Amino acid sequence: MTSVLWSLIGFVLMMGVIVTVHEWGHFQVARWFNIKVTRFSVGFGKAIFQRRIGETDYQIGAIPLGGYVKFADEREGDVAAEDLPRAFNRQSVYKRIAVVSAGPLINLILALGVFWLMFLSGPVEVRALINSVPPSSPLAAELEAQNQNLDSSPLWQITEADGESIQGWKSLHQALLKALIAQETALQITIQPYDPVTGLQAKSLFLNLPLASLSLDEEKQPWFGMLGLKPAAIAMPAVVGRVLADSPAGLAGLREGDRILAFNGTTVQHWQDFVAMVQARPAEQVTLKIERAGVEQRYELMLNSVRGADGKAIGQAGVGVLVTEEAMQPYVQNLDYGVWGSLNEAWNYSRSMFEMSLKMLQRVIFGDISLSHLSGPLSIAQYSGEAIQSGWISFLSLLGLLSLSVGILNLLPIPVLDGGHLLYYLIEIVKGSPVSENAMQIGQMIGLFVIMSLTFVALFNDLIRISHG
Structure with missing residues (x-):
């Protein structure tokens, strides 16, 4: 309602x-x-x-x-x-x-x-960061063709697409959509190693990702996933954010701000580690060691069992990560263009959207794209x-x-x-x-x-x- x-x-x-x-x-x-x-x-x-x-x-x-x-x-x-x-x-x-x-x-x-x-x-954009390559993906094939891999750096940032600067995942999606509407055969991207402390490194890789398998008529196609552009898991501190009241975490007494130190005796470094440990133990009782206000405490949780995307059972605790501006700062870009720079960006963006709209309309009229794209x-x-x-x-x-x-x-x-x-x-x-x-x-x-x-x-x-x- x-x-x-x-x-x-x-x-x-x-x-x-x-x-x-x-x-x-x-x-x-x-x-x-x-x-x-x-x-x-x-x-x-x-x-x-x-x-x-x-x-x-x-x-x-x-x-x-x-x-x-x-x-x-x-x-x-x-x-x-x-x-x-x-x-x-x-x-x-x-x-x-x-x-x-x-x-x-x-x-x-x-x-x-x-x-x-x-x-x-x-505006703030989440950096387009990747750190792993799905096998058999266009990205994996392109890296293999160039005899390259991403193992030398934990994070790589996509900085350009088809010659245009990429600020984050949103602008990358815009560039990909533009390429599909223009019926381009490939998306040219530039990636550079990225360190959360020191920033972008000088090395660059130039990759061509074929777009033949992507379609504008398939609304739910995971375009990034199909190309092999899997967003990197951000190394967030294992600090509890929102706690659902009737969840295992809520019933056990966890609170926002609790720092998770260990899971069944195994040290927890980042939130992603905690999520992986929870999902691997559906319907099991587990022990958490947490730190609250400088004092260490232990909690027993009986995890829920839910069905994952692949149909298999995974564990669930009913708790989210605490996202702070300080923790996210290395992984986002705060775009400050100034008065005249903002006007220039607005002009370029308006022109790009105008051209894309006309090309999309042309393809709809000539039957290249389904009328299912019309929204009411x-x-x-x-x-x-x-x-x-x-x-x-x-x-x-x-x-x-x-x-x-x-x-x-x-x-x-x-x-x-x-x-x-x-x-x-x-x-x-x-x-x-x-x-x-x-x-x-x-x-x-x-x-x-x-x-x-x-x-x-x-x-x-x-x-x-x-x-x-």
């Missing part, structure tokens, strides 16, 4: 900002040209709030799936004689183009501004709820991506959308007269059918995703 509430709050907040900015773009440019605006609506359907200011009615509709700006227009009703010079249909085609294109363009500008704030906020309002609501709970950076990232998507979508030459109106105006410039009312009505019907069909597919995809978790 809580997740549904957060999804609703996130969706209304996200779409409220994006739609309001989009419609404000139309509204403001129309005002600059002295075109009469009779209504400014965020949302469709019955108005749940309405107020008249000057000559314009401002309202919030009950259905938060869009909005509209209504102008004085002789094609849509009677216009008072004194308002005829300000009617939208009497404006030059270039003014109409400016008004219509302002909505999508302001969404693209909003995305750039949001991404600028995101980079300016100093239910998925957007779910992502919005997760983002708003995850923090400021996640919220800004999703807000920027959605604004960018709305901007691109509205520029498509489909009647009903802004791009469809722009198409009519371009035809008008070429032929020297407006498109006929009959042609526009037919176009509107076709455009409405296309939009409704895509909406149905997107909602169907949403329901499939939700039903499959």
Whole structure:
């Protein structure tokens, strides 16, 4: 129930900002040209709030799936004689183009501004560290072909992919997605030895990882795992964090901050050692030696038995590791670009996402990629709820991506959308007269059918995703 509430709050907040900015773009440019605006609506359907200011009615509709700006227009009703010079249909085609294109363009500008704030906020990325190579993986084959191995250093950091700097796993995923959308045959990566104390070492390995086995249509493919890019287990101190109340650890009396010193008499160095020891003893009673406030104590735990990913029984204690900023510092990168550096990063990121979106759209139109990638309002609501709970950076990232998507979508030459109106105006410039009312009505019907069909597919995809978790 809580997740549904957060999804609703996130969706209304996200779409409220994006739609309001989009419609404000139309509204403001129309005002600059002295075109009469009779209504400014965020949302469709019955108005749940309405107020008249000057000559314009401002309202919030009950259905938060869009909005509209209504102008004085002789094609849509009677216009008072004194308002005829300000009617939208009497404006030059270039003014109409400016008004219509302002909505999508302001969404693209909003995305750039949001991404600028995101980079300016100093995002943190977990370093893309690996320390083992799964056998028979593309990474293992590439290392063998170069007669190389990773044994000389406990940790290796992926620092570049296809010539672009990689800050962490998130940016590596972005580079991999970009390569798949562009139908590249391989991902070129650079890895360097990394020491948590001294940092990156000078040595570099340049590797080509084939992408033939990866597919955009397989949503749950573990891309990194299939390439052999297994994230290194971070050597966290064996200090107890969250303890589940009815778990073996909770019932035994363990508390947050306890340092685990030994497991059945075996010294515990790191949290990963403790996890491995617990998982190897399902449904067994074990002895822990812990340190609390400088005093050593012993506890007896009867471990739970649960089924692992491979179907085998593993032990479970019901306790998590204490993650502190100090312990994580060597394994994360705090990205501080400054004001102008953040603007440059935002521009490059916006351009990259714009290009990826267009290529993805092109491949969907030509049938290279399944329509299952379309997401509807239910998925957007779910992502919005997760983002708003995850923090400021996640919220800004999703807000920027959605604004960018709305901007691109509205520029498509489909009647009903802004791009469809722009198409009519371009035809008008070429032929020297407006498109006929009959042609526009037919176009509107076709455009409405296309939009409704895509909406149905997107909602169907949403329901499939939700039903499959």
